[in-house]
Amino acid sequence: MEFKHRSVLLEETIDGLRIRPDGTYVDGTLGGGGHAYEICRRLSDKGSIVGIDQDEAAIEAAGIRLKDFGEKVTIVRRNYCDMKSVLHDLGIDRVDGIVLDLGVSSYQLDTAERGFSYREDAPLDMRMDRRQQMTARDIVNDYSERDLYRVIRDYGEDKFAKNIAKHIAAARAKRPIETTGELTEIIRESIPMKFQKMSGHPAKRTFQAIRIELNRELEVLKNSLDDMIDLLNPGGRLCIITFHSLEDRIVKSAFRKNEDPCTCPKDFPVCVCGKVSKGSIITRKPILPGEDELRENSRSKSAKLRIFERK
Numbered sequence: 001m002e003f004k005h006r007s008v009l010l011e012e013t014i015d016g017l018r019i020r021p022d023g024t025y026v027d028g029t030l031g032g033g034g035h036a037y038e039i040c041r042r043l044s045d046k047g048s049i050v051g052i053d054q055d056e057a058a059i060e061a062a063g064i065r066l067k068d069f070g071e072k073v074t075i076v077r078r079n080y081c082d083m084k085s086v087l088h089d090l091g092i093d094r095v096d097g098i099v100l101d102l103g104v105s106s107y108q109l110d111t112a113e114r115g116f117s118y119r120e121d122a123p124l125d126m127r128m129d130r131r132q133q134m135t136a137r138d139i140v141n142d143y144s145e146r147d148l149y150r151v152i153r154d155y156g157e158d159k160f161a162k163n164i165a166k167h168i169a170a171a172r173a174k175r176p177i178e179t180t181g182e183l184t185e186i187i188r189e190s191i192p193m194k195f196q197k198m199s200g201h202p203a204k205r206t207f208q209a210i211r212i213e214l215n216r217e218l219e220v221l222k223n224s225l226d227d228m229i230d231l232l233n234p235g236g237r238l239c240i241i242t243f244h245s246l247e248d249r250i251v252k253s254a255f256r257k258n259e260d261p262c263t264c265p266k267d268f269p270v271c272v273c274g275k276v277s278k279g280s281i282i283t284r285k286p287i288l289p290g291e292d293e294l295r296e297n298s299r300s301k302s303a304k305l306r307i308f309e310r311k
């Protein structure tokens, strides 16, 4: 299947990076290489980019897309939470800009056998990195009803989380739930008819929740942001595109903490905690897609771009 993915907030991200032609850049979520391609186009012979993705299909697609840029590009199949050690192994201590375009690509969503989509019937997989053993099937069949409830409530923010978890537990007691189609049907049965047409497909939130849990998406993001800011050269920028409020909240709060880390009580005349600001938030409010992009790419609907600049 052809790797199809339309990059979101492309121009805004590239502008936001303020690319230095001789600089070193990292794309931590390479995908089809859409953002990386535009970065490469702006680099001189001295400039370079490291592209990271944990998905073998993305690595292959980006390799093809970026092949004309030759040695400027290094592609690594890893989790972006390992960015510091990936760069260290390449002899790089600091970079001039980092991009994260979070979540899954359209290719991953549209490839039925990857098991991300509630619109297709396929084995329950949802792994971004298929070297990982655990799949969505394990979560759906092996998590306790209570843990399923927690995941669907916290990561799907679904008000029917309790009922969905209860229905899943009842269904799997008869026989294991194997496919996205079976799961979608169980979720549909858990949601009262009059709510089924509200706020998108009834299975959307539960699928999102299971995907986030399986790929540890929020944990990875939360644990990586400080490292990424530390990796930036003075004036270097971190641009992050998020797709739901849970991710956005994590980015917003990490940016705030790095801009103003002081923990002294407000009424102290001078700072005594010794924690110094690492830089400043460029986007007080997130940058959102314009009307044209929203019209042309429905996936951009929930996208938000936030930018931090290192001191």
Ligand SMILES: C[S@@+](CC[C@H](N)C(=O)[O-])C[C@H]1O[C@@H](n2cnc3c(N)ncnc32)[C@H](O)[C@@H]1O
Pocket (backbone or CB within 6 Å): 005, 006, 007, 008, 028, 029, 030, 031, 032, 033, 034, 035, 036, 052, 053, 054, 055, 058, 078, 079, 080, 081, 101, 102, 103, 104, 105, 106, 128, 220
């Ligand atoms: C939205 S797509 C990126 C698309 C890309 N910016 C483009 O324009 O083609 C997100 C990609 O990030 C990858 N990804 C998500 N979380 C990751 C992580 N923690 N480490 C490495 N790759 C990750 C996914 O496998 C997917 O290929």
